[in-house]
Amino acid sequence: MKRVDWETVLAQTDFIIMSMLGKSLVGLVVLVAVLNAVFLPITGFEPETAKNLEAFFGVTYTLLAALLLTGIADEIGSGQAMIHLVQPITRREYIAAWLLAGPALLGVSYVIALLVPAVVLSPRMITNPAVYEPALYGLGELVYIALITLLASLVLRNKSRAVFAVIAFMFLIPAIVGIMAAIVSEALGVQISDEAMTVFISIFHPVVAMFDNYGSVRAFGLIYPWAASLLLVLIILRYIDLVEV
Amino acid sequence: MALQGATFIVPSGSLAGFLGPNGSGKTTSLKLMVGLLRRDSGKVLVKGIDPEAEEKAVRALTGFLPERPVYPLGVSVEDFLRHVARLRRVPWSDVRRVARLVGIEAYLDKPVKTLSRGYLQRLGLAQALLSQPEILLLDEPTANLDPLARMEILELIATLKRDLGATVIISSHILPELQLVIDYAVFIHNGVVIDYGGLEELAAKYGATTVYEVRVEKGVREVAKELIGLEQVRGVIIRDERVLELHVETKRGVEVNELLDELRSRGLVLDYRAKTSYLDQLYRRAVEGRAG
Numbered sequence A: 001m002k003r004v005d006w007e008t009v010l011a012q013t014d015f016i017i018m019s020m021l022g023k024s025l026v027g028l029v030v031l032v033a034v035l036n037a038v039f040l041p042i043t044g045f046e047p048e049t050a051k052n053l054e055a056f057f058g059v060t061y062t063l064l065a066a067l068l069l070t071g072i073a074d075e076i077g078s079g080q081a082m083i084h085l086v087q088p089i090t091r092r093e094y095i096a097a098w099l100l101a102g103p104a105l106l107g108v109s110y111v112i113a114l115l116v117p118a119v120v121l122s123p124r125m126i127t128n129p130a131v132y133e134p135a136l137y138g139l140g141e142l143v144y145i146a147l148i149t150l151l152a153s154l155v156l157r158n159k160s161r162a163v164f165a166v167i168a169f170m171f172l173i174p175a176i177v178g179i180m181a182a183i184v185s186e187a188l189g190v191q192i193s194d195e196a197m198t199v200f201i202s203i204f205h206p207v208v209a210m211f212d213n214y215g216s217v218r219a220f221g222l223i224y225p226w227a228a229s230l231l232l233v234l235i236i237l238r239y240i241d242l243v244e245v
Numbered sequence B: 001m002a003l004q005g006a007t008f009i010v011p012s013g014s015l016a017g018f019l020g021p022n023g024s025g026k027t028t029s030l031k032l033m034v035g036l037l038r039r040d041s042g043k044v045l046v047k048g049i050d051p052e053a054e055e056k057a058v059r060a061l062t063g064f065l066p067e068r069p070v071y072p073l074g075v076s077v078e079d080f081l082r083h084v085a086r087l088r089r090v091p092w093s094d095v096r097r098v099a100r101l102v103g104i105e106a107y108l109d110k111p112v113k114t115l116s117r118g119y120l121q122r123l124g125l126a127q128a129l130l131s132q133p134e135i136l137l138l139d140e141p142t143a144n145l146d147p148l149a150r151m152e153i154l155e156l157i158a159t160l161k162r163d164l165g166a167t168v169i170i171s172s173h174i175l176p177e178l179q180l181v182i183d184y185a186v187f188i189h190n191g192v193v194i195d196y197g198g199l200e201e202l203a204a205k206y207g208a209t210t211v212y213e214v215r216v217e218k219g220v221r222e223v224a225k226e227l228i229g230l231e232q233v234r235g236v237i238i239r240d241e242r243v244l245e246l247h248v249e250t251k252r253g254v255e256v257n258e259l260l261d262e263l264r265s266r267g268l269v270l271d272y273r274a275k276t277s278y279l280d281q282l283y284r285r286a287v288e289g290r291a292g
Helices: A006-018 A022-042 A047-069 A071-078 A081-086 A091-121 A123-127 A129-156 A159-188 A194-204 A207-210 A223-241 B026-033 B054-060 B077-089 B091-104 B117-129 B145-166 B199-206 B220-228 B250-265 B278-291
Strands: B015-019 B063-065 B135-139 B166-172 B184-189 B192-198 B209-216 B233-238 B243-249 B269-274
Touching: A006 A071, A006 A091, A006 B077, A006 B199, A022 A047, A022 A091, A047 A071, A047 A091, A047 A129, A047 A159, A071 A081, A071 A159, A081 A091, A081 B250, A081 B278, A091 A123, A091 A129, A091 B117, A091 B192, A123 B026, A129 A159, A159 A194, A207 B184, A207 B243, B015 B026, B015 B145, B026 B135, B026 B166, B054 B063, B063 B117, B077 B091, B091 B117, B117 B145, B135 B145, B145 B166, B184 B199, B184 B278, B192 B199, B192 B278, B199 B250, B209 B220, B209 B250, B209 B278, B220 B233, B220 B243, B220 B250, B243 B250, B250 B269
Parallel strands: B015 B166, B015 B184, B063 B135, B135 B166
Antiparallel strands: B184 B192, B209 B243, B209 B269, B233 B243
């Protein structure tokens, strides 16, 4: 395994956040955070409700990740990656910088979305440990979404196609399969268990599926989603060396 | 483009032309040299370093200007160069020095997207020059520029080479303009390096001639007589009362230039210019020699 120079990675991460993502997209991240912050208290803002908000955050942050992190597909496809890769930076460091930049922006947005209403409207939430559990799961989901988006971008090398692939993977495929399962189940009179559906959904949303804690999946604890993320990292690392510009 | 037998040597401190038509393998070679492309087989070494295994080491050693560089448009020239300086571990103060060197100091606070093509090439040179690399690789640096900007960039490259002492390799398919600045050439054809060497050495090897157009104030016959007696001159053709054509051995070009300069200082010659590209001729003969 080649050594990664973190000073280089951080320099590139800074630059991505400053420029590649652009002021308008950073603005979008803040906007989503603020909207979430406004929306959150309306739903009651209790630990139980906060859990359900994960689904809402999942949609908005998947879309944001698709917009932000597919910037790397744009860079590779347009040739802009070359002007970075002719500098003393390895492919791994370049991609690691994107891996940091995306979740960093999304994570900050996510934390703002949780903290602002908490501080303003319900300070007692800050001291309630039950609130942190969904927040941590949400952050875990962000990492998974970021990895999926990055992988789609590296493989497809085209922003539009990568955005579509992410949306298809995160929403369309699970929805279509869910509908088809319901139709088949109805037609054949076979009951598909919640556990089976959860295992299936966990492929697309491992953290959320685990968080929804349907018996068998819960048994995997935190291992399952992070093992899935680790697998994605390994696939990306394997793929990095094949990236040519 | 598949490369085979693309080994060549460029002496340290040379300004070398990496020459061949479109699709001959120039860009592929340069990209392999900095590890942007992966080889299918064989070996790539730049100063003894394998760019595939040690991409960072090779990139620290080289400055590279891609053929059609795409820059991040949402940042200023200074932001971009400062980022490159950070990656290359050079102080930020170097950004201003290099910007001055390539003539974009006045544009540092401007967004990259507002630069003209000529100034984008200067920006490309600036990013390649930060940290004063030992080897400067410039892939078609004058492509897509207007004639004036092309000459400005070539003159700038020649000045930089003189001032910085780096080894410069310029790839190009436009041979005539390069002969004004390079002192070494590498010829590539269909993915094969067919020859390389100093210009004088190659000119002697392939017996190239250069045709000069010489304009005189008056006495065209007297000037012709003076020139025809010289051993490096192969022929003189009087075109009209004020213009003559001078055919000389390319390898003796420097001597002829000195002589014409002297005639000009004596008022016999108004001006002169090399009319034909001997690099074209050399390249053609090298390809024919290979085929034959």
